[in-house]
Amino acid sequence: MQNRTYELGHEPIGRLLFKYSLPSIIAMMVSSTYNLVDAIFVGQGAGTLALAGLAVAFPIQMFVLAIAQVVGIGSSSIISRSLGAGDHRRAERMAGTSFSVVTVLSILLAIIGLVFLHPLLKIFGATENVLPYGAQFLSVIMGGCFFFAFAISTNSIVRAEGNARLAMSSMLIGAITNIVLDPIFIFGLKMGIRGAAVATVLANVCSTLFLVRYYLSGKSMLKIRWADLMPDISLLPEMFSVGMSSFTRVAAGSILAIIMNNSIAYYGSDLHLAILGIINRIMIFFMMPMFGLIQGLQPIVGFNYGARNIVRVKEAIRRASVTATIFSSVAFIIVMSVPRLVFHIFNSDPELVRQGADIIRVTILWLPFVGFQIVGASLFQALGRAWPALFLSMTRQVLFLAPLILTLPLVLGLWGIWVSIPIADGLSTGVTALWVMYEMRRLSGLSSVDVPGI
Numbered sequence: 001m002q003n004r005t006y007e008l009g010h011e012p013i014g015r016l017l018f019k020y021s022l023p024s025i026i027a028m029m030v031s032s033t034y035n036l037v038d039a040i041f042v043g044q045g046a047g048t049l050a051l052a053g054l055a056v057a058f059p060i061q062m063f064v065l066a067i068a069q070v071v072g073i074g075s076s077s078i079i080s081r082s083l084g085a086g087d088h089r090r091a092e093r094m095a096g097t098s099f100s101v102v103t104v105l106s107i108l109l110a111i112i113g114l115v116f117l118h119p120l121l122k123i124f125g126a127t128e129n130v131l132p133y134g135a136q137f138l139s140v141i142m143g144g145c146f147f148f149a150f151a152i153s154t155n156s157i158v159r160a161e162g163n164a165r166l167a168m169s170s171m172l173i174g175a176i177t178n179i180v181l182d183p184i185f186i187f188g189l190k191m192g193i194r195g196a197a198v199a200t201v202l203a204n205v206c207s208t209l210f211l212v213r214y215y216l217s218g219k220s221m222l223k224i225r226w227a228d229l230m231p232d233i234s235l236l237p238e239m240f241s242v243g244m245s246s247f248t249r250v251a252a253g254s255i256l257a258i259i260m261n262n263s264i265a266y267y268g269s270d271l272h273l274a275i276l277g278i279i280n281r282i283m284i285f286f287m288m289p290m291f292g293l294i295q296g297l298q299p300i301v302g303f304n305y306g307a308r309n310i311v312r313v314k315e316a317i318r319r320a321s322v323t324a325t326i327f328s329s330v331a332f333i334i335v336m337s338v339p340r341l342v343f344h345i346f347n348s349d350p351e352l353v354r355q356g357a358d359i360i361r362v363t364i365l366w367l368p369f370v371g372f373q374i375v376g377a378s379l380f381q382a383l384g385r386a387w388p389a390l391f392l393s394m395t396r397q398v399l400f401l402a403p404l405i406l407t408l409p410l411v412l413g414l415w416g417i418w419v420s421i422p423i424a425d426g427l428s429t430g431v432t433a434l435w436v437m438y439e440m441r442r443l444s445g446l447s448s449v450d451v452p453g454i
Contacts, residue, residue, distance in 0.1 A: 008084070008162060008303040013315045017323075021296025023168030024159065028288035028295070030175040034182070034203070038196045039281045041182050043346040046133070046192045048274045051347065053133025053193060055277025056126040059257035061141050061148075064109055066250030068149040071102040072156030073298075074243025077384055078235065079160040079222070080299045084306025088222075094235050095157050096228025099150075101236070106149035113142035124254075125261025129270055136194040144201030151207040158211070160299050161221040166214060167295075170207045178203035242384055249377075249393035256397045259405050260417065267414040271349075275356045278346050279363060286331035290324045290371050294378040301382035310443050317379055317440075324371030332367040335360060362418045366425035373425070376432040379439065388435055396428035 007016060043051045075098035082091040113120065121134045141148075151174065158167040178199050185195030215224060264272045297320045304312040335342060339357035347353075373396075380389035401424035408416030 008300060013300070013312055014319055016300055017293075017296060017316060017319055019296075020159075020162075020164045020300060021293045021320075021323075023164040024295040025289045025292030027168035027171035027175075028292035029285075031171050032285040032288040034175045034178040034200075036281055036285050037179050037182055038200065039278065040346055041186045042193050042196050043274075043278075045186045048347055048349055048352060049129055049270060050133045050193045051277050052130045052270045052273040053126070053137055055273050055280065056121055056124045056130060056257075056261055057134045057138040057141070058277065058280060059124055059254040059261075060113065060120055060138060062250050063254045064106065064113075064142075064145045064149055065152060066247045066254070067105050067109060068102060068152035069156075069250065070240060070243035070247040071098050071105070071149075072153030072243070073381055074098075074239035074241070075153070076156040076160035076298065077242045077302055077381055078238060079157060080302025080382070081306035081384060083161065083221075084303035090235075091161075092222045092224050093228050093232045094239070095222045096224045097231045097235055098153060098157060098239070099224075100229050100231050101239075102149050102153045103146065106146040109149070110142050110145045113145065114139065117142070124258055125265050125273065127265055127270060127273075130273065133193050136192070137197045140194060140197035140201060144204060147201065147204035147208045151204050151211060154208075154211045156295070157222075158214070158220075159295055160302070162299060163221070164296060170210050173210050174203040174207035177206045238384070242381060242389070244390055248390055249397070252394055252397035256402055256405075259402055263405055263409060263417055264414070267409050267417065271352060271355070272414065274347070274352060275343075275359055278343060278356060279360050282335065282342060282360070283364070286328075286335070286367075287370070287374070289327045290374045293320055293324055293327070294375055297375070298378065298382040301379065302384075305383050313383075314440060314443055317375070317436075320375045321372050324375045325368065326371070328371035329368040332364055335364055335367075359418050362415075363421040365422035366429065369429045370425060373429045373432045376436040379436065383439075385439075388439070392428075392432055392435060395431050396424050400424035400427045 007019075011019075039051065039054060042054060075094050078094045079091040082088070082094065117135055117139055118131065121131055121138065124134075126134045151170065155167045155170055158164075158170070181199035181202055182196060185191045185199050186193075189195060191198065214220060215222075260276070261273060264276060297316055300316045301313050304310075304316070339360050340353050342360070343353045343356040377389065377392040380392065401420055404420035404424055405417055408420050410416070412419065
């Protein structure tokens with residue numbers, strides 16, 4: 001515990017960011033790989049309509065992620081800052097509270113999702129042809145959403161206490177399990193798209209059991225007592241306010257999916273729903289290194305902000321911004337170079353490959369700058385600045401993209417939907433840049449301790 005506390009406050013920032021981010025990046029890449037594998041196996045084994053079923057089910061699945069992130073990121077921000085300020089008991093109470101809250105919320109989500117399964121899928125744009133595929137997948141996912149939510153939220157807490165490698169191990173266990181089980185259930189047992197969902201749930205069960213074992217073993221920096229599992233009501237407002245920006249980002253994405261999926265169904269076809277589903281999976285895959293980077297960044301920023309080591313906070317932000325921009329630029333070059341190959345991996349339908357290649361080249365035009373946007377928006381969560389984090393999480397989907405999708409197709413038809421994406425990315429990046437510059441000036445005005453070794 002003392003070693004982790006010392007390194008967060010004293011180890012050179014570049015080395016520390018690499019040490020904390022690399023395990024998260026590896027874990028997130030492997031995790032996104034199994035999302036890709038799911039879609040590839042489904043596309044090859046069940047066809048284009050099944051890919052469209054994944055597309056309409058995916059934003060509902062991501063709503064569960066949003067709830068998990070409210071608890072996980074809100075709790076981890078409090079835990080990081082509490083450890084930085086030397087208040088270990090507050091950090092332990094927060095961890096215990098998060099376990100109880102995510103359990104209750106995920107069970108409620110499962111009940112709601114299963115009761116209103118078909119209406120939800122129709123709201124999210126499922127046509128009569130696509131609905132049976134979406135229902136087969138989502139019914140299994142909602143039944144196991146506790147394990148998905150618990151693993152996501154608890155991994156954030158593990159990273160907040162400085163144990164990035166264990167969080168990586170948890171995600172690797174789930175990802176490898178999913179990749180191994182996918183072909184068994186989809187092809188071996190001939191379960192099709194339902195088999196992909198069963199594999200996903202079992203993978204999250206394995207991750208959950210691994211994390212529970214870690215906390216029961218006593219190896220954690222946080223010594224959580226049974227009494228800590230009784231929610232501390234005084235911590236909930238701060239947890240929800242800080243975590244709300246993550247919820248808003250994903251929830252806004254789900255609402256946006258309603259608009260986008262239904263617009264595509266109106267202006268396009270089931271084929272275009274499948275193309276959208278593939279693009280979403282590809283983009284998530286390439287953004288995972290950036291999400292892994294900010295997961296490594298947040299405990300560093302949170303701890304040093306709590307300890308008022310402002311110089312280290314600013315250096316961590318600068319290094320993370322440069323690294324994220326490199327990641328997003330590399331992703332842009334790869335996708336722009338071989339778009340047809342990317343789509344062919346999922347399905348050999350020549351029309352899907354041809355149209356998909358043209359569409360993805362338009363949607364990623366602003367991708368090189370998205371890395372900075374992700375770091376900038378996550379900065380405010382790490383600092384416990386709830387309102388800027390909430391606003392920036394809403395700019396892309398709510399303030400820019402949704403209005404563009406509703407208006408541009410009136411003039412450009414289906415292509416109006418696709419060109420809305422890079423326009424919204426550019427506008428939201430500009431807003432984020434302005435707010436980050438303001439925040440840097442605010443941090444410069446705080447009293448700071450210039451810790452050597454940056």
